[in-house]
């Protein structure tokens with residue numbers, strides 16, 4: 001007999017290490033834009049596995065890639081090349097401005113690799129410089145080093161001692177970045193759109209300024225595109241909006257479409273690791289490579305970055321329409337990474353009311369709502385999302401309160 005939902009939740013309460021407050025729901029099935037829980041309730045998914053399931057839930061290309069590859073080669077060890085790893089690296093370098101790829105499994109690991117590479121460069125080419133400038137409200141992952149790199153106020157006192165070597169400056173402030181650079185600096189690392197920080201878009205001038213600053217000082221520009229990469233913002237990679245090229249870029253989330261996979265990409269002159277400097281049991285893991293290649297090919301073939309741009313505009317247009325009736329503020333976004341603010345810190349309340357109504361959205365900050373649906377989202381899904389959100393806001397802001 002399968003356990004009932006109540007039994008599963010009771011078991012979760014006893015055997016899952018507590019790390020997060022989760023709703024009393026157990027997810028069981030996914031297809032396209034929808035998820036189903038163990039009671040058969042259906043949810044429209046506007047977080048897309050946390051900006052991960054770019055092709056929606058359970059796309060055929062992932063099932064096919066997994067079944068083919070798992071009967072051919074699951075793991076040969078990181079000490080050998082494998083066919084998928086070589087072909088996937090070639091594909092990624094063909095479609096980006098980068099020449100070299102290192103594969104890992106999570107965003108935090110890819111960023112760790114970027115930091116190690118920048119420090120290696122600093123030790124060899126910048127007289128031992130090892131400090132990296134990051135931004136306030138940034139998010140780079142949950143390893144100890146990435147918690148140090150991340151500019152989250154709430155994390156400052158957690159798990160001390162922090163890893164030294166990260167300097168946090170305000171986002172979109174080129175003067176602050178310039179003032180922070182000194183002889184110890186080896187790199188500047190930023191998200192072109194701060195995702196977890198609440199969907200904050202970098203100004204064009206800021207990105208251009210950072211590139212110029214890095215060139216002048218001979219230091220590296222690292223783009224953390226873990227959330228923005230693979231079509232999310234309306235270009236395959238967010239750096240392509242700005243007419244500049246970073247020296248290092250990290251990818252995760254969308255690149256595996258739900259399979260744990262990440263990559264660190266670098267320019268040829270940064271092919272400087274010595275044997276043993278960097279590695280990992282699962283680097284270039286054939287199943288991950290096969291899935292990643294299938295996902296990226298599908299994103300390219302269906303021009304999902306182009307669709308993300310169009311659907312992102314439609315979401316913004318519909319939200320703007322809603323703002324005539326409800327107090328939505330700062331409606332913003334790039335492609336399918338969109339958000340708005342509310343005048344009150346009721347983000348979690350709205351998220352939970354929407355969940356009851358069968359819609360999954362996210363509140364990255366107490367008064368902000370973020371929408372990051374799969375790149376396959378269609379107008380009908382946006383309309384369905386807006387209907388549910390309007391119903392919920394009707395209850396919270398009755399009588400057209402426009403405060």
Ligand SMILES: *Cc1c(COP(=O)(O)O)cnc(C)c1O
Nearest residue numbers: 106107108139140141195226227
């Ligand atoms: C999610 C995220 C990470 C961390 O990725 P994990 O796979 O959870 O380690 C890092 N940087 C950005 C910008 C992210 O959005």
